[in-house]
Amino acid sequence: MSVRRRTALATPFLLAAGAAAAQSGPLTLEQIRRNGKLRIGCEATYPPFTYRDAGVITGYDVELATTMCRSLGVEAEFIDTQWSGVIPALYAGRFDIIMSSMSYTRARMERVAFTIPYAEAGQALLIRGRDEGRIRTLADMGGRSLGVKLGSPGETLHPRLAERMRADGGQPFSGVRTYDEHPAAYLALMQGTVDGVLNTLPTLAFVVRSQPGRFSIVRGIGADNWAGIALRREDPEVLAWLNERLMAMRADGSLKALQMKWFGLEFNLPDAIPTPAA
Known part of the structure; x- marks a missing residue:
């Protein structure tokens, strides 16, 4: 899973x-x-x-x-x-x-x-609802901070994402913060400590559905x-x-x-x- x-x-x-x-x-x-x-x-x-x-x-x-x-x-x-x-x-x-x-x-x-x-079951990016118009693709995360869960697929994936961003001529993440659990990363996102959180699409969709207007999702971040x-x-x-x-x-x-x-x-x-x- x-x-x-x-x-x-x-x-x-x-x-x-x-x-x-x-x-x-x-x-x-x-x-x-x-x-x-x-x-x-x-x-x-x-x-x-x-x-x-x-x-x-x-x-x-x-x-x-x-x-x-x-x-x-x-x-x-x-x-x-x-x-x-x-x-x-x-x-x-x-x-x-x-x-x-x-x-x-x-x-x-x-x-x-x-x-x-x-x-x-692919990876997606959770962002703040107010950033929906500013962060639409992985490239838009250049110079922004990313949150991942310790031991998650997102933790494994983010170095490859940074490499892709550089290869496309853009900036990589300004920093990557690691959290023991995804809910702690979501809280950091709400508080502005990070600008996006990696997790699987279904899980993030459930988060967005449970808290209408607070978050949005960028799909197609990792391999399908x-x-x-x-x-x-x-x-x-x-x-x-x-x-x-x-x-x-x-x-x-x-x-x-x-x-x-x-x-x-x-x-x-x-x-x-x-x-x-x-």
């Missing part, structure tokens, strides 16, 4: 291999119908994808999965899971699929199957990336059904409606799984 420094590959490979034996044979749609539910692994600390509201897991993913499951006549059951072990837990049979905006990486794609994208639904490679029938549902919801506008509800913007989604850079 791009927005957090999380890696589902932290658990040793041998653990994953041993867990795989716990789930033998392909999962079928008929089995899901008999179970009466589709079990979904998530990290319920990631608004607005999956998070707890009054103790109940809610969010964009929950509404999306609930809508998709209606075609099978089953419920969507979300299972809160430690993200570092989410892939081994999938192969251990604790749940059937993984959501929570899992972004595409080469390492993950070697271990799980992915659907087509259902969310963007997206998130898909992950599942075992042994479950092609489930994969085909998930892809069919996502395409149907794109076609009838219901996926866009959910994006507007939870993020206040529409995602730019390719029709095929992208080739990740890393």
Whole structure:
């Protein structure tokens, strides 16, 4: 997941291999119908994808999965899971699929199957609402201060952004401040300590939606990336059904409606799984 420094590959490979034996044979749609539910692994600390509201897991993913499951006549059951072990837990049979905006990486794609994208996961820039007309591109951040979270993709990305700004004949950032958490960086942005904060587009869209007029977003800052639904490679029938549902919801506008509800913007989604850079 791009927005957090999380890696589902932290658990040793041998653990994953041993867990795989716990789930033998392909999962079928008929089995899901008999179970009466589709079990979904998530990290319920990631608004607005999956998070707890009054103790109940809610969010964009929950509404999306609930809508998709209606075609099978089953419920969507979300299972809160430690993200570092989410892939081994999938192969251990604790749940059937993984959501929570899992972004595409080469390492993950070697271990799980992915659907087509259902969310963007690339980096964007949060700015003050009053600066919307002055900061429209990365170049406009030349000579301005940037905020990043310690250990985040933004911290890794900002040196490359500065190099790009120099290569284009512009100024780099005047300085980069690092914060322990993104909310502290957002506060610094409001107070004028920094002029922009890097984070993933969906997360920043949620921030903007939650505080109307205070912030704005500059898109297209980092390399494009997206998130898909992950599942075992042994479950092609489930994969085909998930892809069919996502395409149907794109076609009838219901996926866009959910994006507007939870993020206040529409995602730019390719029709095929992208080739990740890393």
